[in-house]
Amino acid sequence: MPGTLDEADQRLLNELIVTKRRVRRGDYLVRAGDKLEMFFLVKAGVFKSFVVGDAGDTQVTAFPMQGDLIGFDALDTGTHHTSIVALEDGDACAISYSDFERVARSSAAVQRRFMHLMSHELVNEQRMMLLLGTMRGEQRLSRFLIEQSARYLRLGYSPTEFVLRMTREDIGSFLGLKLETVSRLFSRFQQAGLIKIDQRSLKLLDIEALRQLSTQ
Amino acid sequence: MPGTLDEADQRLLNELIVTKRRVRRGDYLVRAGDKLEMFFLVKAGVFKSFVVGDAGDTQVTAFPMQGDLIGFDALDTGTHHTSIVALEDGDACAISYSDFERVARSSAAVQRRFMHLMSHELVNEQRMMLLLGTMRGEQRLSRFLIEQSARYLRLGYSPTEFVLRMTREDIGSFLGLKLETVSRLFSRFQQAGLIKIDQRSLKLLDIEALRQLSTQ
DNA sequence: CGCCAACTTGATGGCTGTCAAGTCAGGTGG
DNA sequence: CCACCTGACTTGACAGCCATCAAGTTGGCG
Numbered sequence: 001m002p003g004t005l006d007e008a009d010q011r012l013l014n015e016l017i018v019t020k021r022r023v024r025r026g027d028y029l030v031r032a033g034d035k036l037e038m039f040f041l042v043k044a045g046v047f048k049s050f051v052v053g054d055a056g057d058t059q060v061t062a063f064p065m066q067g068d069l070i071g072f073d074a075l076d077t078g079t080h081h082t083s084i085v086a087l088e089d090g091d092a093c094a095i096s097y098s099d100f101e102r103v104a105r106s107s108a109a110v111q112r113r114f115m116h117l118m119s120h121e122l123v124n125e126q127r128m129m130l131l132l133g134t135m136r137g138e139q140r141l142s143r144f145l146i147e148q149s150a151r152y153l154r155l156g157y158s159p160t161e162f163v164l165r166m167t168r169e170d171i172g173s174f175l176g177l178k179l180e181t182v183s184r185l186f187s188r189f190q191q192a193g194l195i196k197i198d199q200r201s202l203k204l205l206d207i208e209a210l211r212q213l214s215t216q
Numbered sequence: 217m218p219g220t221l222d223e224a225d226q227r228l229l230n231e232l233i234v235t236k237r238r239v240r241r242g243d244y245l246v247r248a249g250d251k252l253e254m255f256f257l258v259k260a261g262v263f264k265s266f267v268v269g270d271a272g273d274t275q276v277t278a279f280p281m282q283g284d285l286i287g288f289d290a291l292d293t294g295t296h297h298t299s300i301v302a303l304e305d306g307d308a309c310a311i312s313y314s315d316f317e318r319v320a321r322s323s324a325a326v327q328r329r330f331m332h333l334m335s336h337e338l339v340n341e342q343r344m345m346l347l348l349g350t351m352r353g354e355q356r357l358s359r360f361l362i363e364q365s366a367r368y369l370r371l372g373y374s375p376t377e378f379v380l381r382m383t384r385e386d387i388g389s390f391l392g393l394k395l396e397t398v399s400r401l402f403s404r405f406q407q408a409g410l411i412k413i414d415q416r417s418l419k420l421l422d423i424e425a426l427r428q429l430s431t432q
Numbered sequence: 433c434g435c436c437a438a439c440t441t442g443a444t445g446g447c448t449g450t451c452a453a454g455t456c457a458g459g460t461g462g
Numbered sequence: 463c464c465a466c467c468t469g470a471c472t473t474g475a476c477a478g479c480c481a482t483c484a485a486g487t488t489g490g491c492g
Contacts, residue, residue, distance in 0.1 A: 051342050054431040056353075059346040073342065075335035081342065092378040108321045111331075118334045119291035126267050126289060126297065130275040132348035133392035137480070139271075167438065176349035178481055183440055199439080199489075215270040353448070383470065394449055399472055415457075415471080 016095045016103055016110075029070070029084040029092055038094040040130055042066055042107035043077050045090015046165035049082045050173065060174040061156075063166060064086075087165040132176045140175040141185045142214040145195070149204055160207065164200040232311045232319055232326075245286070245300040245308055252290035258282055261306015262381035265298045266389065276390040277341075279303075279382060279404040282371055285311075288334050303381040348392045356391040357401045358429040361411070365420055376423065380416040 020043070023029065029040050032052060033060040047064040061082060064070050104111040131140055153159035164171070168179040168186075175182070189195045194210055196203040204210065236259070239245065245256050248268060263280040277298060280286050290296040320327040347356055369375035380387070384395040384402075391398070405411045410426055412419040420426065 002306055030455095051346050053343075053346045057346070057350040059342075059349045061342050072335055073338045075331055078337050081339050105324045106325070109322070110252050111327050113411060115291050115327075115331060115334065118331065118338065119288055121338060122334065122341065123297050125338065125345065126275075126277050127269075128345055129277055129348060130267050130269045130273070133275045133389065134269065134273040143355065149238065168440095169438085173349065177401045179439080180441085180482085184480095187440075200463060359484095385470085395471080396450085396473085397448060399470095400448095403472075 013094055016099050018096045018099065019094045021094055023086040023092060025117045027086045029086070030074075030079055030080045030082065032083045034080045036071065036078050036080060036097050036172050038096060039069060039071040039100065040084070041093040041095060042070070043091035043093055046093075047084050047090070047092075048087050048166060048170055049084045051082050058173060059164075059176075060170055061128075063174070065151065065171075071115055072114075072121060087170075124151050136190045137175075137181055137185055138178055138188075139214050139216060140177065141171075141182065141189070142194075142210040144171065144175055145202070145204060146207065146210055146214055149207065156165050160204045162202060164202055205208075219230040232315050234312045234315065235310045237308050237310055239306050239308060241302055241303045241304050243302045245302070246296045246298065247288075248296055248299045250290075250296045252287065252294050252313050254312060255285060255287040255316065256300070256313060258284045258286070259307035259309055261308075262303045263300050263306070263308075264382060264386055265300045267298050274389060275392075276382075276386055277344075279386075279390070281367065285333055288330075288337060293417060303386075351390075353393055353397055353401055354404075355430050355432060356393065357387075357398065357405070358410075358426045360387065360391055361418075361420060362423065362426055362430055365423065376420045378418060380418055382402050 021029075021040075023045065029047065030038075042064050044066060048060055049062045049064060049070060049071075050058045050060045052058045062068075062070075064084070071080065071086060073082055079190075099113075100110075104114065131143060135143070148162065148164070149159040150164045164175075168182045171177075172179045172182045177185075186195070186197050189210075190197055192209075194204075194206045194213075196205060234254075237245075237256075241262065245263065246254075253366060258280050260282060263286075264276055265278045265280060265286060266274050266276045278284075278286075280300065286300060287296065289298055316326075316330075318391045320330065347359060351359070364378065364380070365375040368378045384389075384398045387393075388395045388398045393401075402411070402413050405426075406413055408425075410420075410422045410429075
């Protein structure tokens, strides 16, 4: 969902990369309120980014994974608005913000690429707003599954069989549902023969049906 | 909500402005699917930008008004993903995309400013996701009113008395509610003495109470 | 082996959507 | 200038989806 880089982009950014950071499950890459010092490019593992409202309620905004570049929201004020935590052990490359600024000044390609990535994220968030504002639970969850499938496919993994790295509560927060609703929907999908789910191991049995559900 | 420019920014962009365009209520600045040729800077009037899903349902994503720069979502693919329509007569400055690219290449200030504006929009959309994902009708509408108030204040208008330019349905779509729910909430707010509303003429009688409602 | 977080499933209630009817305001045409 | 018409709005009745509360199960980790 966040800006995703292809290989050419990653080469482009090679000179920006300062440190590779190994993270363990539960480690925070960024906490809301932190000063912008680094962007991060996810190399391995699945993360969760979320915002916290005045009332203390949280909304998961994305599940960044391999190839995703994160931290754009901090460009605005120089302060991060989202927190980013690792859902499993992984790696992330830190890109120094000041390095980025310096390189962007001289490289039109870098600035262009960053703007495109940000624009892409804008579009994604608009799609999320559509989901949250107009769809019902069934559609939301089926869209989520299809999207996860597409992401794993793009990374060269099986699009029909993968392990969810987030809890039901995380999924619920992402989709604007409660964890019980997510659990019930999974059960219903399984009963309908659309998926096979055991804890977090997931098989998509009928993607076409899921796709239809998601666009109804 | 979209990237908002202060006066210094606007001077910065002066050389980019190609044409000033007068629009009438109902005119489209942009239709989803259009090629990116122009950004628009709103000079007068209130607009509505929205996305349309596969199922045909629409989600209002913003109500751009004076000082707002719109069209960022098109940088990604070169194609607009949102449609933008005027809710009342107004003016918008068109900024040619190719001009922008040329100027951005030479002016670090311009590119920086654009990135900041996009980042700001990202943060706004994340806040919207929080609203749509976690809040109930009462909170959503009170937040909407407070935000409208703040925007009019920033433009030098009364923050407590203004005219809504959008229909109940538009508000509902923006907030993920149905128009009847919006109407009922307005009535309830009025009965509680928080607002005075007659058609689209609105007075905020107790902003503090509204603020509390929105953060509960 | 035991504990705890994660998950599932059931019962119940409430918020909001849906359907419906009626009012109101503004614009158009006669 | 007025009547009409249409879109916007309000309000009511009802239903359904999802949240909430609760209890029990499972699996992983120390």
